[in-house]
Amino acid sequence: MFKEVIKSWLAGIFDLLIHFFDALLPGTNLNIHRTSLNKVTTVAATTFGAPSAHSLGFAHGGLRQTWRKLDEVVRACSAPGTSGKDPLTRLNQLELRFHARARECLVMSQALGAAVTAAAEVLVTCITEKRLDTLRQMYNIGLLLHSVCLLSTAGKEAAMIDDFAGAYAGLKLSLCLAPVDDDSLRGSSVEQQRVTLDVAEITSNEPASQTTAFEFAGSPGGEGGGGRGCAMGAVKVVLRISPRLAHDWIVSTLGKPVPEVHVVPVLFNLGKHACALLYLLRCLCFQLFIHFCLSRFAVPKA
Amino acid sequence: MNEAQSVANVAGSTDLQTEINRKGVADLWAYYHAFAEFEDQSLTDTVVPPRSTGSGPSGAATRRQLTELLESLNALVEAEAKDRGKHVDLLLVSSFAARLMNGARTTSCKSAKDRTSVFHTLEVARLAGVRGFLDRSREQECLDALRGPSGVRLRNAQVNTGKLRYAFNPLQLQALPKVLRPPQPTAAGGAS
Numbered sequence: 329m330f331k332e333v334i335k336s337w338l339a340g341i342f343d344l345l346i347h348f349f350d351a352l353l354p355g356t357n358l359n360i361h362r363t364s365l366n367k368v369t370t371v372a373a374t375t376f377g378a379p380s381a382h383s384l385g386f387a388h389g390g391l392r393q394t395w396r397k398l399d400e401v402v403r404a405c406s407a408p409g410t411s412g413k414d415p416l417t418r419l420n421q422l423e424l425r426f427h428a429r430a431r432e433c434l435v436m437s438q439a440l441g442a443a444v445t446a447a448a449e450v451l452v453t454c455i456t457e458k459r460l461d462t463l464r465q466m467y468n469i470g471l472l473l474h475s476v477c478l479l480s481t482a483g484k485e486a487a488m489i490d491d492f493a494g495a496y497a498g499l500k501l502s503l504c505l506a507p508v509d510d511d512s513l514r515g516s517s518v519e520q521q522r523v524t525l526d527v528a529e530i531t532s533n534e535p536a537s538q539t540t541a542f543e544f545a546g547s548p549g550g551e552g553g554g555g556r557g558c559a560m561g562a563v564k565v566v567l568r569i570s571p572r573l574a575h576d577w578i579v580s581t582l583g584k585p586v587p588e589v590h591v592v593p594v595l596f597n598l599g600k601h602a603c604a605l606l607y608l609l610r611c612l613c614f615q616l617f618i619h620f621c622l623s624r625f626a627v628p629k630a
Numbered sequence: 631m632n633e634a635q636s637v638a639n640v641a642g643s644t645d646l647q648t649e650i651n652r653k654g655v656a657d658l659w660a661y662y663h664a665f666a667e668f669e670d671q672s673l674t675d676t677v678v679p680p681r682s683t684g685s686g687p688s689g690a691a692t693r694r695q696l697t698e699l700l701e702s703l704n705a706l707v708e709a710e711a712k713d714r715g716k717h718v719d720l721l722l723v724s725s726f727a728a729r730l731m732n733g734a735r736t737t738s739c740k741s742a743k744d745r746t747s748v749f750h751t752l753e754v755a756r757l758a759g760v761r762g763f764l765d766r767s768r769e770q771e772c773l774d775a776l777r778g779p780s781g782v783r784l785r786n787a788q789v790n791t792g793k794l795r796y797a798f799n800p801l802q803l804q805a806l807p808k809v810l811r812p813p814q815p816t817a818a819g820g821a822s
Binding site: 485 | 672720728729733737750
């Protein structure tokens with residue numbers, strides 16, 4: 329009995345540590361890959377490991393599947409004539425709710441890190457190259473965040489895709505630029521200094537608020553953004569821009585005191601079907617192995 | 631659970647991908663409409679038309695190009711849903727459309743070192759071709775250079791795994807579309 333208690337405590341502490349480090353290290357292999365084409369133009373893309381709650385496993389599927397299960401359980405409990413007050417049912421519901429929230433925290437934090445990095449890269453390029461029309465576009469209709477996911481649709485990776493899609497469904501992100509505090513660089517021109525953006529503040533408001541610049545098609549009704557709402561809600565990230573002159577230039581050009589850019593995420597996926605094939609082969613090989621073992625070593629019936 | 635169920639699981643699981651891609655196309659169209667409306671508004675508000683000072687195509691040409699790209703994207707998504715082939719063009723077309731609308735681009739897979747690397751290098755090479763920096767006949771040469779030891783992606787794999795190799799086994803390599811295959815000596819370890 330004592331051993332069991334110690335074992336469960338240790339498992340709990342281990343889980344806690346894993347979650348802590350997962351939350352601490354949001355982006356997995358997050359890089360910005362810039363390729364210069366004949367030194368005329370630069371092609372940039374942010375590459376990162378798909379946001380997914382590896383530490384929680386995939387027994388309930390991905391984030392959207394977990395949301396769906398939770399919604400079903402809540403609906404079933406609140407239906408008239410059901411035993412919604414039953415302690416066991418309530419405990420199950422609470423457990424699933426906790427699991428959904430934990431999954432959201434892990435997945436959304438990774439997606440947030442990648443989204444801010446990618447968006448900041450585009451903003452820095454626009455400001456450095458003084459692309460006024462692009463900046464105006466971003467402040468008016470939002471910044472398109474186009475993501476290509478190359479996860480397979482077989483096995484655990486299907487749940488990872490679900491995590492990714494769930495993260496983007498619940499991501500309500502806006503970026504705000506604030507001038508750098510240090511004013512010592514004032515006086516030199518924007519061209520002479522490298523424009524940099526640093527995260528100064530991250531705030532999240534109440535869940536289920538709408539912050540997107542426009543209602544994009546397929547906006548989720550019950551998943552993440554709609555009725556029930558993702559726990560993270562709308563997130564506002566304040567980026568401190570250096571040099572200060574760059575901020576002054578944006579404000580004077582756009583005529584807005586606090587410029588804010590809404591991020592519009594779009595996701596595409598194309599699994600390598602080789603992985604699906606491998607998964608199928610693995611399943612078949614495993615089953616053939618079991619059949620072989622059973623036929624070879626099974627004790628014949630008398 | 632028998633073999634037939636395994637086949638059914640594998641065969642049926644691409645619905646998720648189709649659903650995501652269809653939503654992606656719808657979202658891109660919605661953004662395109664907002665983009666077009668914004669450009670029209672800018673034209674009426676300002677004397678200098680937007681994009682006229684840039685090195686890229688004019689506003690009207692961009693919109694024509696975008697419409698064509700998004701229409702072909704629709705077709706590619708439906709073709710992928712129907713025949714479940716490896717339509718790499720689906721991703722490339724959507725990426726080009728996003729870049730034309732000044733979007734931020736991201737690429738990911740499970741670990742962002744193997745599949746991500748081969749796709750990103752392909753995107754860069756195709757983009758260089760589209761923008762007139764690279765002749766199509768030299769595309770493979772460019773891809774090999776970007777994916778080889780002189781490129782940064784292999785270094786990224788090394789930082790993550792300690793080996794200067796992409797983790798594709800021979801079976802995976804054969805199943806990959808030709809344009810996504812890394813040069814032979816760089817792909818010899820593990821499974822992606």
